[in-house]
Amino acid sequence: MKNRTETKREREKQMVSQMIALYCKKNHHTKGALCPDCAALAEYARQRSDKCPFMETKTFCSNCTVHCYKPEMREKIRQVMRFSGPRMLFHHPAAAIRHVVETKREQNRLSGNEPQQKAE
Numbered sequence: 001m002k003n004r005t006e007t008k009r010e011r012e013k014q015m016v017s018q019m020i021a022l023y024c025k026k027n028h029h030t031k032g033a034l035c036p037d038c039a040a041l042a043e044y045a046r047q048r049s050d051k052c053p054f055m056e057t058k059t060f061c062s063n064c065t066v067h068c069y070k071p072e073m074r075e076k077i078r079q080v081m082r083f084s085g086p087r088m089l090f091h092h093p094a095a096a097i098r099h100v101v102e103t104k105r106e107q108n109r110l111s112g113n114e115p116q117q118k119a120e
Contacts, residue, residue: 016045019084
C-alpha cells in the first residue's frame with residue numbers, strides 16, 4: 001500500500017497530465033497522443049514531482065515556496081494551467097473539485113486562517 005506522500009505525488013502527476021492532455025487536444029488539435037512539445041512538458045512535470053522534497057508538506061506546486069521548474073518550462077506550464085484550469089470542471093469534475101478544495105485548505109493553512117479543531 002502506498003503511503004500518503006506517494007499517493008499525493010501520484011495524484012498531482014495525474015492532475016498535471018490531464019491538464020496537459022486537455023490543453024494539447026484543444027490547442028494543438030491532437031487526438032489521443034500528445035504532440036511532442038506537450039509530451040516533453042508532461043514528462044518534465046512528472047520528473048519534477050518525482051524529485052520534489054516538499055511533497056509531504058505541500059498540496060500542489062502552485063502553493064510551493066520553491067519553484068523548481070526551469071523558466072521556459074514554468075511559462076509553458078502556466079499557459080497550460082491558465083487554459084485547462086477552468087475547463088477541468090467539465091472534463092474531470094471530481095479531480096477539479098478536489099484540487100480546488102485542497103488548494104483552498106493549503107492557502108488557509110499557510111495564511112494562518114485554518115479552522116480550529118474542536119477539542120473532545
